[in-house]
Amino acid sequence: MAIENSKKNVTFISGDKTYSMGNGHFYVIAGPCSIESEVQFLESARSVVANGACLLRGGIWKLRSSAQAFQGLGKAAFDIVQKVTSELHTGIVTEVTDPRQIESLYPMVSIFQVGSRNMHNYALLKELANQDKPVLLKRGLAAYIDEWLKAADYVETSGRAQVILCERGIRTFETATRNTLDLNAVAFLKKNSPYPVIVDPSHAIGIGELVPDISLAAAAVGADGLIVEVHPAPKEALSDGPQALTPTQFSQLMIKLEKVLNALDRKLQKK
Amino acid sequence: MAIENSKKNVTFISGDKTYSMGNGHFYVIAGPCSIESEVQFLESARSVVANGACLLRGGIWKLRSSAQAFQGLGKAAFDIVQKVTSELHTGIVTEVTDPRQIESLYPMVSIFQVGSRNMHNYALLKELANQDKPVLLKRGLAAYIDEWLKAADYVETSGRAQVILCERGIRTFETATRNTLDLNAVAFLKKNSPYPVIVDPSHAIGIGELVPDISLAAAAVGADGLIVEVHPAPKEALSDGPQALTPTQFSQLMIKLEKVLNALDRKLQKK
Amino acid sequence: MAIENSKKNVTFISGDKTYSMGNGHFYVIAGPCSIESEVQFLESARSVVANGACLLRGGIWKLRSSAQAFQGLGKAAFDIVQKVTSELHTGIVTEVTDPRQIESLYPMVSIFQVGSRNMHNYALLKELANQDKPVLLKRGLAAYIDEWLKAADYVETSGRAQVILCERGIRTFETATRNTLDLNAVAFLKKNSPYPVIVDPSHAIGIGELVPDISLAAAAVGADGLIVEVHPAPKEALSDGPQALTPTQFSQLMIKLEKVLNALDRKLQKK
């Protein structure tokens, strides 16, 4: 198929290294749901970097269903991010929730994240098309694969920003898990789209102790990587604690991931 | 229930009249999906006003799944709106898709519309909370009723803007119709929330010839009104033609709506 | 459309009368979810017949998710049904859950009901095709309209049994109501299929106080009737109490239904 011959590699810089997602290696992005404090972010970041994550995640502005829920530190997190990423020689992916945040986030981020709730926010996507850092585009809660690809088109129209797709679970009738991880979509997109596709197992299942199992499944199905939540003390997290891995769980997961990837002749891309 | 004692009436101005949605009367908002030209908008607007619509609808900036689809006239529509609304002594509800549009739209609109794809766009909702015109908040494609009410909270936090909820069909497994109209949600919200609730039958079913049937159902279930698409020549519409009513179909619908409402001791609020 | 010219009328006998569903009149079938005792069934039956229901409903064998839940009286209900229907000169529709029940139920029922959970039970449908009483075919929990029509084909293959479709809510992500009533499907089927279509508002919403609202919507959208649960003491019901109407609520509903139907030039077919 023509598309397979034109698979896109997406280049991003994390600390002093340049990576190329889409080259067959498996990339793990990890960190807390939200940046809550310097201590919390540093601790989480250290543990995931020490175990091979090649990029940090951490929310600055959060999209929360309730106006009363913690909305992220906002600009107060900027200094924390600068300190931690420079200390650990790594970059960060964080969510952009408003077109007016792009300019201030640009110098700090390796990759911009567009959350599920904003996949259809075309005003935001159009604005991200006008800069040159990659965009990690999460699938909308109930977005058809086709709509998701069309949202990716919005980002790529100007030819500057590149897209990484992120499957994070869809909304179905089932309530035993937070969402329903759609690995069919990952398999489908790896064959029928040119984009790298990663998986967010944390939102996809919402239950920390089950995150490693579905992370291994994501590696086995052929995803290009993971973006996973790790918190030094999940029970005290200000957002999404129940789905976060502890540093120990994360470390064990990385060992198993590497074994599964190697069994399939793939490489876990470590920092 | 306490909520029932504190039902909210939402006041809006259309032309030289003030209306109060939530007072038990039934309000019909109508017009084309998109404003395509002065001729098209005027023709559609005239026909719906002549048949009793008390407010116009018409898209200026459109949220389209595809970047290649017609995106609305944007600011080029402003003059058209001014001419048509002043000629017909009526107001308009139009969709706001970016926080930066609020200021320029404010003088022109009676009600701001937030589309389904932006129900979770909390940056936009927070900004709308800081002005005083009502916000017609469409339900997200796969939003729980609970999330929808929480999105309404975002708009109402500052105490200035008021919310009208709009059920427009949810995304389910069924594909014979565009979406699945959820009248259960309307019945539920009328009992368990303080907001007026209207229905968008056009997006809910996506098939013009079936729009009147479900519009009557919306009136019978207790909705406060409709927002319905009417186009002088649906087959030539630049967006959503298959679901638009012709002026004749709209006129016939209004007659039946009035009969059903009267049978239930309610009044069709005409311009 | 050719189909509209060949709409089917389905004839059934209730007591000493013959009815023809599909003739434009609106038929209300009512009674308890399950037949629990002679006293309970008689009381429920009397109240619904007195208020114009033209056929009784009442479960003999129940399909319950849990093996520990009340499974219906089974054959012990036969005598109760005989007494009550002969005393009130009316018939009954009851659910058949096993092909081996058909023979014993045949003399007693006016219409066989196939529940949602058995819509895809083709062994049962094929067997029902070999008798001549109408089959009320409920839509499966997640059945496409197209699959539902194909299930109807199974019943009609032999040319003996006729089908009445019954929309009873589909399973979606929403959990505030028991199911999601799909009135789009009713509008769609009335235009695009030859079958009478009725609505089960009780299962569709699962909340007794909201059943009247959506029942009116079902009448307004063009359904051919309702099958609704009425229990003399809903709180004491052995199954589905929360969604049952009291006799008083039922009586008030019938008055409103007649008004809405008359407003649309239709007739409420009373016993």
Add this chain to the structure above:
Amino acid sequence: MAIENSKKNVTFISGDKTYSMGNGHFYVIAGPCSIESEVQFLESARSVVANGACLLRGGIWKLRSSAQAFQGLGKAAFDIVQKVTSELHTGIVTEVTDPRQIESLYPMVSIFQVGSRNMHNYALLKELANQDKPVLLKRGLAAYIDEWLKAADYVETSGRAQVILCERGIRTFETATRNTLDLNAVAFLKKNSPYPVIVDPSHAIGIGELVPDISLAAAAVGADGLIVEVHPAPKEALSDGPQALTPTQFSQLMIKLEKVLNALDRKLQKK
């Protein structure tokens, strides 16, 4: 958790061997969707047995949405099954669609299969409870995990038949793939239920070339096995051809499965 201490092993006999699903090994059941002829079944069966499948699958009575579709050979397949299973020294799992088939199928099958469309057919489940061969219980199209477990209860009430759960994809809004494989459910059930859980990747995705990818994911997530469709000439299959693997694809899949399982310290249980 108490449940984990009481995991059930399900014993079945295939040919002259006894297997114990639930012991941590991975079991592959394979064969055609339907048994179409002796030649077709034998060819498919030979290839899967040669590559390590420990049990055959093959439909005798098929549940098809359309009454016009191929319904399976029915009793005419019995001789074929006898010949092929005795020649290859293996057993078969086949679907039972009517309680009246149990007696005649009993001597022939290693495991009874209950299809998705019959998961809620409690009359069938109750009957299967009264025999002692294992029951492979597929999840209903839109069954909550909780309902699925309750359906398993029906089968296990008498204490004779044992249950193997089979996830085969649920019905969601997405249409790019036939169903949406829910590996969250597999991870959830492995932690929170006592039953072995296998995956049917063929129905779950419906696209043959993607079946191997999700089969590997199923192994990685912790499933106890697969039931997968293999056809000597998928394009000529009388049912479900597009989702069948060729014998060559199956053979390649088995090699990869073994590598992934070994990487996770598990064993592929070969015949």
